[in-house]
Amino acid sequence: MSAEGRAPARLEETLELLEGLERAERIEALIGLAGRFREVPERLARRPFPAERRVPACESEAYVWSETRADGSLAFHFAVENPQGISAKALAVLLAEGLAGAPAAQIAELPVEIVERAFGRELSMGKSMGLAAMVQFVRREARLLLAEVAAGR
Numbered sequence: 001m002s003a004e005g006r007a008p009a010r011l012e013e014t015l016e017l018l019e020g021l022e023r024a025e026r027i028e029a030l031i032g033l034a035g036r037f038r039e040v041p042e043r044l045a046r047r048p049f050p051a052e053r054r055v056p057a058c059e060s061e062a063y064v065w066s067e068t069r070a071d072g073s074l075a076f077h078f079a080v081e082n083p084q085g086i087s088a089k090a091l092a093v094l095l096a097e098g099l100a101g102a103p104a105a106q107i108a109e110l111p112v113e114i115v116e117r118a119f120g121r122e123l124s125m126g127k128s129m130g131l132a133a134m135v136q137f138v139r140r141e142a143r144l145l146l147a148e149v150a151a152g153r
Contacts, residue, residue, distance in 0.1 A: 005109030011098025015117045026120060030090040037089035040065055040077040049079055055137050058130035060085025062092065066141035073101050074145060076138055087119065091131050094118060095138055104149075107142035110135060 007015060018026055044065050045053065053063040061081035066074045076099060078092035094114075099107055115123075115131045123131070 004111040004113075005106055007110060007114055008099055008102035008106055010100065010102075011094065011114070014094060014098055015114060018118050023120065023122070030119065031086060033093045034086040034089035036093050037078075037080065040079045044077055045079065049081075055130065055133045057126075057133045058088060059126055060088035060130065062088045062130070062134055064134065064137045064141065066138075066145070068145060069101075071101070072104070072149075074104055074107060074142060075100060076141070078134075087123070087127055087131060088134065091115070091118065091134055095134070099138065104142040104145045108139055108146060110139050110142075112136065 006012065018029060021029060040063070044067065045063070049063045053065060055062040055064060059082070062085065063079040063081075065077045067077065069075055076092075076096050078088075078096065080088045080092060082088070099110075112132045112135050114135060115128060119128075119131070
């Protein structure tokens with residue numbers, strides 16, 4: 001584990017499950033996750049999506065939004081413009097479900113290594129970089145919320 005934090009418990013459980021699977025089983029599980037992908041609600045965003053929400057380096061043209069819940073935690077929403085973006089959709093589901101209800105401080109320190117833990121080492125460098133950028137975007141959103149809270153907004 002790096003100097004970054006540990007994944008929230010719900011996400012950690014899913015990562016451990018994925019790590020325990022053989023390659024073919026893992027692929028099937030990730031495809032299943034991608035099948036649960038739900039795009040960002042229209043109340044938050046509509047096409048064309050704003051450039052500042054686009055994840056840099058993501059081959060699947062992924063976008064990320066965060067929403068502060070009543071309890072102060074964040075909810076994450078995603079759009080993946082590439083219909084073949086199965087990995088990006090699977091990661092979006094992992095993040096949306098696995099980070100639900102987690103404290104922003106923990107999300108801000110989310111280890112980028114979760115990408116390798118979820119997908120294994122078989123990903124291309126480009127795909128790995130794009131998925132890592134999705135994690136970094138989510139971390140940034142949490143850090144922005146923490147900065148707003150610290151500033152009293």
